[in-house]
Amino acid sequence: RCAPQRLLWIFLGVVVAVWVTTVVVWSGRWKASGEDRDRGGYGRAPRTAVVRGDATVHEPSGGERPSEDDAPTKRRAETDAEEMRVVTEAEVSVTVPVLSTLPSSRLPSIATMSPPPLSKWARVFEDTTRRGRVKAAMKGAFGAYGRLASVHDELAPVSGTGRDDFGGIGATLIDSLDTLWIMGLRDEFTAAVAKLKEEDSVLNLAARGVLRTDVSVFETNIRVVGGLLSAYDLSGDEALLRIAEAVASRLEPAFKTPTGVPLSFVNLESGGAHTLPWTHGGSILADFGTMHLEWATLSNRTGDPKWGAMTQGVFDVIRRHSSGKQGRGSGTPAGLYPVLMSAETGEFTGELSSFGALGDSFYEYLIKCWRSLGVLEDRDEWRRAFDDAIAAMHRHMLVDWSADDTTGQVMSYVAPLHGGTRQATMEHLTCFVPGMLVLGADDTTPERERVYLDIAARVARTCVEMYRRQPTGLSPDSVRFNPGGGMSAIDAKSIQRPETVESLFYLFRRTGDETYRTWAWEIFESMEKHYVTASGGWQGVRDVRQVPTQGDDKQQSFLLAETMKYLYLIFSDGDEMHLDRWVFNTEAHPVRITHGDVEARHRRR
Numbered sequence: 001r002c003a004p005q006r007l008l009w010i011f012l013g014v015v016v017a018v019w020v021t022t023v024v025v026w027s028g029r030w031k032a033s034g035e036d037r038d039r040g041g042y043g044r045a046p047r048t049a050v051v052r053g054d055a056t057v058h059e060p061s062g063g064e065r066p067s068e069d070d071a072p073t074k075r076r077a078e079t080d081a082e083e084m085r086v087v088t089e090a091e092v093s094v095t096v097p098v099l100s101t102l103p104s105s106r107l108p109s110i111a112t113m114s115p116p117p118l119s120k121w122a123r124v125f126e127d128t129t130r131r132g133r134v135k136a137a138m139k140g141a142f143g144a145y146g147r148l149a150s151v152h153d154e155l156a157p158v159s160g161t162g163r164d165d166f167g168g169i170g171a172t173l174i175d176s177l178d179t180l181w182i183m184g185l186r187d188e189f190t191a192a193v194a195k196l197k198e199e200d201s202v203l204n205l206a207a208r209g210v211l212r213t214d215v216s217v218f219e220t221n222i223r224v225v226g227g228l229l230s231a232y233d234l235s236g237d238e239a240l241l242r243i244a245e246a247v248a249s250r251l252e253p254a255f256k257t258p259t260g261v262p263l264s265f266v267n268l269e270s271g272g273a274h275t276l277p278w279t280h281g282g283s284i285l286a287d288f289g290t291m292h293l294e295w296a297t298l299s300n301r302t303g304d305p306k307w308g309a310m311t312q313g314v315f316d317v318i319r320r321h322s323s324g325k326q327g328r329g330s331g332t333p334a335g336l337y338p339v340l341m342s343a344e345t346g347e348f349t350g351e352l353s354s355f356g357a358l359g360d361s362f363y364e365y366l367i368k369c370w371r372s373l374g375v376l377e378d379r380d381e382w383r384r385a386f387d388d389a390i391a392a393m394h395r396h397m398l399v400d401w402s403a404d405d406t407t408g409q410v411m412s413y414v415a416p417l418h419g420g421t422r423q424a425t426m427e428h429l430t431c432f433v434p435g436m437l438v439l440g441a442d443d444t445t446p447e448r449e450r451v452y453l454d455i456a457a458r459v460a461r462t463c464v465e466m467y468r469r470q471p472t473g474l475s476p477d478s479v480r481f482n483p484g485g486g487m488s489a490i491d492a493k494s495i496q497r498p499e500t501v502e503s504l505f506y507l508f509r510r511t512g513d514e515t516y517r518t519w520a521w522e523i524f525e526s527m528e529k530h531y532v533t534a535s536g537g538w539q540g541v542r543d544v545r546q547v548p549t550q551g552d553d554k555q556q557s558f559l560l561a562e563t564m565k566y567l568y569l570i571f572s573d574g575d576e577m578h579l580d581r582w583v584f585n586t587e588a589h590p591v592r593i594t595h596g597d598v599e600a601r602h603r604r605r
């Protein structure tokens, strides 16, 4: 009897439900598109990001280039209770900057970042006091350079003059830019950029090819091209990108070899290129193998594919010619590479393979390019080359030589191989290895992750020990490991190198273990005690075994680019230069991680 009435009520209920749903959906869409316009109107769709309980997703908001100082929008997972949870984000994408002034044929289309990888970084917070001390040290060192050696490559802080060991192109000024920016020293940054941009600045002369000087292709790439790219990514000043491209074009003649593998030095004016006499015509692995991060980034930012194509070509030669030489002939185990190569034939030469001088940053760039370059040509090959190298290093080079009395922590070192024979030595340069392994431990199998982090901790402990065993608290440049757990200096100088504090920075960001900060602080205090001179500039120490110390009257440009920066960042909040957003080149110049298809579309034909 009541059926018609009940049907009418059901019908009215459905109509009301449909109406309410429509209103809710449309008002949501209107609101989202309004927010999108407010961000600069790139029309990106809202996305959903999955956030681990301990992770922070903090991509910068929309259309403008964000800066670390601008307090980017941080969206924290509100509770650690859940292991994983889903967070709806209006947008988690970043626009790769493009130059609107470039001819349209060279413009890459806008590439969109994928959601950031689910890295396992610890949540760490700023230590304001210590960070402030590092910043003050940077101010002192940079101020002395500016007063006494401005636009020279480096400062001689005791003589009060400049030195030009990198071709006289103002290496320290360029190397310092991003450190100044990150530390919030914006007046100094602005003044430095203005000086570099002057029509007749040494950098502009170098970029125009009117400076008749030979420069190292590697050093100019990591310091100048890398430094300018980083300053561009941080500040958005397009002039810096243009100068970086012009400098790269002065390095380009070094690549004009039968294989496309560059020679080590090039004349900025004539383009004449050569190798170092002691290499007997060989190019150096750590030189030609440490360029792709910068040159692929240059292609990405300018839209000109040729830079990345040239250095991808070098990787192709390395892979093509390595298999024949590994495991036989040179005595280099499969997975590792001799440190010299003929640019004529592409054949590896020499007997040394090493994670120290001549080899180091080649291995570092395998993992950094894999992790950071978005669509990387032969991407799996880069990762495989890295994992193979670490497996070979583990098997043939890694030695446990002692253990910490208190904690029981095993200490290991990474030895170089001569003709396949392991040497009981390690250079301070090799102390970058733990940091590299922390990056390699991300986004891999649980087993590899465990092994990489374990080796990283063991090698880092040795590097710290290299400092602790000296009366100065400074590490020798290279050491020998003696039977019975002893260590002696081979090269006793200490020249403000960054590698140990660099690794402590990565380990701290990954684990949140305060021990790494404590060790970094010990090192900083030793450095400050022995390096600072009356002028405020810093100098190296000739023999770390002797107190009082004798200085070397040289303030390294990498002190300002690397050592100061990593020390500052280890005492910073984990969101500052977050490692899911930035990759540091081998001179510690951060460039924004690019995900997307720009490189793929502009790939060499």
Ligand code: DMJ
Residues within 6 Å of the ligand: 361, 429, 497, 498, 499, 558, 586, 587, 588
């Ligand atoms: C820096 O110039 C770079 O880190 C390079 O890769 C090798 N090491 C020096 C500083 O020690």
